[in-house]
Amino acid sequence: MKMKAAVMNAVGSPVEIREVDLESPKSNEVLVKIEATSICHSDLNALNDLTTPTPTILGHEGAGIVADIGPNVKHVKVGDRVALNWVPYCGVCEYCTAGHFHLCEEAFGPMFDGTLMDGTSRLSMDGRQMYHHSLLSTFAEYTVVPEMSCVKLPDGMPLTQASLIGCGVATGYGAAVNAAQVTPGSSVAVFGIGGVGINAIQGARIAGAEKIIACDVKEQNLLIAKQFGATHTIHVGKENAEESLKALTNGLGVHYAIDCSGNTKATESAWKGTRKRGVVVVVGAYNPSMMVNIPASGFHRVGKVLKGSFYGDTQPLRDFPTIARLYLEGRYKLDELVLKTIALEDINQVFDSFHDHSCMNVGRSVIDFSQKQPKQQNVSDTKMELGNSYA
Ligand SMILES: [Zn+2]
Ligand SMILES: [Zn+2]
Numbered sequence: 001m002k003m004k005a006a007v008m009n010a011v012g013s014p015v016e017i018r019e020v021d022l023e024s025p026k027s028n029e030v031l032v033k034i035e036a037t038s039i040c041h042s043d044l045n046a047l048n049d050l051t052t053p054t055p056t057i058l059g060h061e062g063a064g065i066v067a068d069i070g071p072n073v074k075h076v077k078v079g080d081r082v083a084l085n086w087v088p089y090c091g092v093c094e095y096c097t098a099g100h101f102h103l104c105e106e107a108f109g110p111m112f113d114g115t116l117m118d119g120t121s122r123l124s125m126d127g128r129q130m131y132h133h134s135l136l137s138t139f140a141e142y143t144v145v146p147e148m149s150c151v152k153l154p155d156g157m158p159l160t161q162a163s164l165i166g167c168g169v170a171t172g173y174g175a176a177v178n179a180a181q182v183t184p185g186s187s188v189a190v191f192g193i194g195g196v197g198i199n200a201i202q203g204a205r206i207a208g209a210e211k212i213i214a215c216d217v218k219e220q221n222l223l224i225a226k227q228f229g230a231t232h233t234i235h236v237g238k239e240n241a242e243e244s245l246k247a248l249t250n251g252l253g254v255h256y257a258i259d260c261s262g263n264t265k266a267t268e269s270a271w272k273g274t275r276k277r278g279v280v281v282v283v284g285a286y287n288p289s290m291m292v293n294i295p296a297s298g299f300h301r302v303g304k305v306l307k308g309s310f311y312g313d314t315q316p317l318r319d320f321p322t323i324a325r326l327y328l329e330g331r332y333k334l335d336e337l338v339l340k341t342i343a344l345e346d347i348n349q350v351f352d353s354f355h356d357h358s359c360m361n362v363g364r365s366v367i368d369f370s371q372k373q374p375k376q377q378n379v380s381d382t383k384m385e386l387g388n389s390y391a
Pocket of ligand 2: 089094096097106
């Protein structure tokens, strides 16, 4: 079939709206009509990453309607409304059989190769093969994805809000609920209030934490954090985070710290500001050249845990519907994370807005495929709109 897509032809160049050919789904694959897809900072990273195979279609946060299924598809049927998961899994490797689907051994080869799970592509343009991105390629009217990337949504779940669930929302929520396993009445520090951190705050709130302490260098992000459940804030550019965390917790430190910043200094502060037997979860991706320095002195006496968490240890089939139900019950904020809806043709303006380093990067612009005509408005001043929408 022919469809419209935002095509990345070359690293660092604006994406182009082009007509692309999409083959039918093969075994264990699903054709999804994309209704909404949100634009993540990771898409901009991929656009500027020399290792991204081109031509490709970016986009890894999406929701839509199942339009066709290939042979052997069992979990979804035509007409199902689904959110997409960019970490599909085989179900049979050692990690999958232990229930740790986010650590599946099979998905990452195809992900980096730019193919689907069988090592081939369903995408082409002008007769030339294209690459998939994160096995999803959602910046398109349709996509063919692995069956295990499709998560059926509860009735009534709006697809614009659902498009956010599969990346930053699940990662942040899961960091608190699955990885840290925050307990009711506990204290939680969240470092780095962006698209993931704001959802770690929400996860801690849902888990019943009594004190939720947002830590960031941006004043505006700290104000937003309070609207999502933070009870206290620490400006880490002005305060000593370790001392401030201890001052808020009778000198003991927090029970849990979740570092979404990707900054090794934040991890070190999180470690020092966590009490004995505390858990520090690192979600942010570090610069690979960096080292984390944890004091060796007394390490064996404090009983603390430092753990990495990929994708918030998410089990999509369990966690996506849970988050959707929490939203439908009015307990999880997703409306507030949708900054605006745009047409596919406006995508480069959103990429441009990410270059503004003062951009808070908490919410998302969402491509809504019901918007056929490109809007003429300028979406580059995301900062100002965030300020208004969270005021
Ligand atoms: Zn993302
Ligand atoms: Zn597996």
